[in-house]
Amino acid sequence: MKKLALVAAAVLLCACGMRGKSQDSVVRRRLDGEPKTLNPILATSDAEQIVLALLERNLLDYDEKLDLVPGLAEEVEGSPDHLVYTIRLRKDARWEDGTPVTSLDVVFTLTTLLDPKAPALTRRALFDGFVKAEAVDARTARVVFTSAAAGRRDAFNLPLLSAAAWAGGDVATHPRNRNPLANGPYRLGSWEAGRTLTLVRNTQYFGEKPAPEQVIFRVVPENAPAFAALESGAIDEMRLSFARMKELEAKAGMPGVPRVVTFDELAYSYLGWNNRLPVFADRRVRRALTMLIDRESIGRNLYGGLAKLANGPLPPAHWAWDASLAPWPYDPKAAEALLDEAGFRKGPDGLRRKGSLRLSFTLSLGMGSDIQRQIVELTQLSYRKAGVEMAIQPLEWAAFMAKMDAGELEAWAAALNLDPYPDLSVSWHSAQVPPNGSNAAFYRNPDVDALLDRLKTTFGREEARALLARAQALIHEDEPVTFLNTPLIRWGVSSRLTNVRTSPIGLFMFWPGAAGWRTSATTGPIS
Amino acid sequence: MLRFALRRAASAVLTLLGVLALVFGLVSAAPGDAASLAARAGGNRAVPVSPEALAAFRHLYGLDRPVSERFVTWGWRALRLDFGLSLVDGQPVAARVARALPTTLTLNLAALFLACLVGVPLGVATARRPGGRLDRISGFVCDALFSTPTFVLGLVLLLVFSGWLRVAPLFADAETGLSGFMLPVVTLTLASLALVARFVRVCVAAALADPAARAGRARGEGPPAEIRRALRRSSAPFAAMGAALVPSVVSGSILVERVFSLPGAGGLLAESVFARDLPTVLALTLLSAAIVVAASLGADLVTAALDPRAARADDALPGIAP
Numbered sequence: 031m032k033k034l035a036l037v038a039a040a041v042l043l044c045a046c047g048m049r050g051k052s053q054d055s056v057v058r059r060r061l062d063g064e065p066k067t068l069n070p071i072l073a074t075s076d077a078e079q080i081v082l083a084l085l086e087r088n089l090l091d092y093d094e095k096l097d098l099v100p101g102l103a104e105e106v107e108g109s110p111d112h113l114v115y116t117i118r119l120r121k122d123a124r125w126e127d128g129t130p131v132t133s134l135d136v137v138f139t140l141t142t143l144l145d146p147k148a149p150a151l152t153r154r155a156l157f158d159g160f161v162k163a164e165a166v167d168a169r170t171a172r173v174v175f176t177s178a179a180a181g182r183r184d185a186f187n188l189p190l191l192s193a194a195a196w197a198g199g200d201v202a203t204h205p206r207n208r209n210p211l212a213n214g215p216y217r218l219g220s221w222e223a224g225r226t227l228t229l230v231r232n233t234q235y236f237g238e239k240p241a242p243e244q245v246i247f248r249v250v251p252e253n254a255p256a257f258a259a260l261e262s263g264a265i266d267e268m269r270l271s272f273a274r275m276k277e278l279e280a281k282a283g284m285p286g287v288p289r290v291v292t293f294d295e296l297a298y299s300y301l302g303w304n305n306r307l308p309v310f311a312d313r314r315v316r317r318a319l320t321m322l323i324d325r326e327s328i329g330r331n332l333y334g335g336l337a338k339l340a341n342g343p344l345p346p347a348h349w350a351w352d353a354s355l356a357p358w359p360y361d362p363k364a365a366e367a368l369l370d371e372a373g374f375r376k377g378p379d380g381l382r383r384k385g386s387l388r389l390s391f392t393l394s395l396g397m398g399s400d401i402q403r404q405i406v407e408l409t410q411l412s413y414r415k416a417g418v419e420m421a422i423q424p425l426e427w428a429a430f431m432a433k434m435d436a437g438e439l440e441a442w443a444a445a446l447n448l449d450p451y452p453d454l455s456v457s458w459h460s461a462q463v464p465p466n467g468s469n470a471a472f473y474r475n476p477d478v479d480a481l482l483d484r485l486k487t488t489f490g491r492e493e494a495r496a497l498l499a500r501a502q503a504l505i506h507e508d509e510p511v512t513f514l515n516t517p518l519i520r521w522g523v524s525s526r527l528t529n530v531r532t533s534p535i536g537l538f539m540f541w542p543g544a545a546g547w548r549t550s551a552t553t554g555p556i557s
Numbered sequence: 558m559l560r561f562a563l564r565r566a567a568s569a570v571l572t573l574l575g576v577l578a579l580v581f582g583l584v585s586a587a588p589g590d591a592a593s594l595a596a597r598a599g600g601n602r603a604v605p606v607s608p609e610a611l612a613a614f615r616h617l618y619g620l621d622r623p624v625s626e627r628f629v630t631w632g633w634r635a636l637r638l639d640f641g642l643s644l645v646d647g648q649p650v651a652a653r654v655a656r657a658l659p660t661t662l663t664l665n666l667a668a669l670f671l672a673c674l675v676g677v678p679l680g681v682a683t684a685r686r687p688g689g690r691l692d693r694i695s696g697f698v699c700d701a702l703f704s705t706p707t708f709v710l711g712l713v714l715l716l717v718f719s720g721w722l723r724v725a726p727l728f729a730d731a732e733t734g735l736s737g738f739m740l741p742v743v744t745l746t747l748a749s750l751a752l753v754a755r756f757v758r759v760c761v762a763a764a765l766a767d768p769a770a771r772a773g774r775a776r777g778e779g780p781p782a783e784i785r786r787a788l789r790r791s792s793a794p795f796a797a798m799g800a801a802l803v804p805s806v807v808s809g810s811i812l813v814e815r816v817f818s819l820p821g822a823g824g825l826l827a828e829s830v831f832a833r834d835l836p837t838v839l840a841l842t843l844l845s846a847a848i849v850v851a852a853s854l855g856a857d858l859v860t861a862a863l864d865p866r867a868a869r870a871d872d873a874l875p876g877i878a879p
Contacts, residue, residue: 067646067647152596202617207646224819225730225820250728254715432593
């Protein structure tokens with residue numbers, strides 16, 4: 031009987047131990063949509079990038095301060111004329127099947143990326159002026175361009191395709207797109223379509239082994255069930271709305287309650303004005319439209335005090351942000367005076383007119399963001415008091431983006447996410463008005479154009495900072511759109527996760543990002 | 558009867574073609590296409606994408622060809638059960654649909670079965686004593702269920718039973734097995750139950766008030782025989798109700814799949830519409846329209862078999878009758 035009890039106790043202890051280990055060495059994460067591909071050069075959505083950040087290292091990675099640091103490449107060196115870049119790969123970089131990462135992989139990746147038959151849209155423009163990529167030796171590749179570009183080094187924040195694995199097939203439909211060959215800290219263990227992706231440690235990885243043995247990504251499209259899962263411990267992290275953040279903060283300190291992590295992001299929200307339209311052509315009108323909105327109150331009431339006022343086309347998290355630029359104040363009286371000065375005077379019906387031109391327009395917004403809708407509704411009230419007529423038109427997201435890209439919207443509400451080395455030309459250069467680019471405000475200022483052109487070939491950071499400061503000031507003066515707020519991003523993170531760091535591009539897209547996370551049972555890296 | 562069945566089948570095929578043409582036209586005419594959405598994936602990002610790259614993408618997937626040409630090409634391939642490749646992930650559409658379908662079918666069939674299992678006896682019981690306590694309570698509950706959006710119902714059940722009481726799993730997967738389907742099935746069942754119960758109540762009450770039923774009772778027919786007769790007399794309306802339930806359950810499952818994070822055909826359809834993934838949208842439309850049209854055709858045939866006057870009346874329609 032005693033023996034039986036001992037055996038039972040041993041079995042129970044073993045079972046508990048196994049359970050404890052398996053639970054504590056697993057990180058469970060949320061994806062709000064299923065990745066469509068894990069081909070690193072085709073991936074564009076957040077879900078795809080988040081998974082790939084653990085599977086593939088880039089030639090160069092961003093660190094948490096957004097400086098480029100060695101990844102698969104020990105070094106990426108530009109020639110003095112910035113036309114030739116020499117990439118030297120690490121000796122010990124390997125794919126998960128044990129084969130080395132070679133210069134042939136670099137050449138194959140760039141050739142595939144720049145092939146018009148590959149549906150790779152977002153990375154291609156970074157390689158404008160590409161002439162050729164060639165292998166110098168097994169570890170060295172050379173990339174030649176016809177023109178120099180200041181942000182070129184950032185283009186090498188580039189993951190690689192294994193030439194052996196991806197060769198001989200259509201890159202758009204290649205079976206490897208759902209079963210990629212990894213060179214990062216994890217490899218794909220399994221993919222249960224529409225439900226989960228399980229990553230396991232990559233034993234061939236050259237760097238420090240990540241502490242958790244597994245990372246399980248679960249597809250949870252809706253926020254309410256995801257939050258229930260976060261609270262119950264079924265997932266370890268998710269982005270939070272302000273309401274959810276408050277809910278967690280109210281329970282702070284209670285055992286097992288996830289903690290809130292906040293950080294500044296490279297993004298801002300804005301109201302766009304189509305400067306081509308007569309109502310928005312005068313910058314006094316655009317400034318007045320900004321000064322009629324109480325953005326501080328919006329930050330206080332809708333963002334729980336966790337939003338800064340935006341003052342221009344760069345957010346505070348950017349290295350070149352000009353803190354000295356004072357945001358336009360909330361001043362309805364001064365705004366109305368500006369509208370009067372611009373010739374838009376109140377008529378007997380309370381609406382402003384300039385001759386036969388009514389100060390009236392439709393503002394569109396993509397459906398999905400409650401806060402954006404609330405901001406727009408508050409703006410509508412403020413405008414009405416000042417004699418500005420604004421209709422609100424919610425649009426399905428794809429239709430909204432298409433109309434914005436085509437320059438068809440009169441006014442719109444949106445948020446803009448910037449890359450670590452943002453090319454301001456994309457949104458503010460006159461050559462980029464639709465259909466050529468994303469300057470949907472049809473903003474034109476020859477001085478800004480000249481500055482942005484100079485920036486393309488300005489390689490020194492201090493010189494670039496000075497040019498960017500001037501461009502910010504000019505854009506701020508013109509106020510082509512109303513720069514609203516730069517809200518802090520909120521994340522709920524399980525209390526058992528440690529070493530969770532943040533960067534202006536989030537929790538995951540820098541190095542080490544989520545690869546550096548530890549759980550309560552895995553306090554140190556595995557050597 | 559054969560003529561009637563053939564005519565109905567032909568009309569079903571025409572309906573199907575009309576639905577496909579309409580969906581093809583609507584999705585093609587909607588602002589935004591797969592190329593511009595792929596360039597914007599992940600939100601509004603200030604990333605340069607050249608018009609040439611977008612044009613190359615459109616050419617690659619044939620999005621630059623005329624709508625009519627694309628529709629004919631798609632139809633010709635679909636006849637050979639080749640539904641093309643998804644514009645979103647480059648995978649065969651048939652494989653994507655086949656992956657999603659079992660979840661949706663399991664969910665919908667289980668919900669329909671349970672809704673009938675509970676709804677028919679409830680409808681009969683309330684029809685036998687109209688205005689009684691059970692009738693009033695069930696009327697109130699059914700009205701509440703009928704007016705509650707499926708999405709809200711699912712969310713409430715999920716938060717109460719999975720989030721708060723923690724008696725049901727939050728997700729359905731290999732670990733949770735069938736128990737993961739419990740709440741989604743209950744949600745869809747409740748959404749259909751109200752319709753089934755109230756419809757059965759009305760049909761059976763009408764049948765019980767019929768002179769034939771009164772004559773039966775005068776002949777000494779007991780309640781079981783009386784109910785059997787009432788149900789038999791209500792078969793034709795039941796068939797029509799079944800056909801009417803199918804589209805509502807199919808559309809309801811889109812929302813339920815999203816709330817419960819189930820990778821079904823409903824979720825895939827919604828996702829594909831937002832991504833303008835026309836090949837996937839068309840394949841799923843064909844499938845769901847075929848199910849709805851088949852249900853409707855089945856209901857017509859059952860009605861005609863039970864009541865040949867319906868088929869004869871149809872045959873006698875002006876301009877159609879020989």
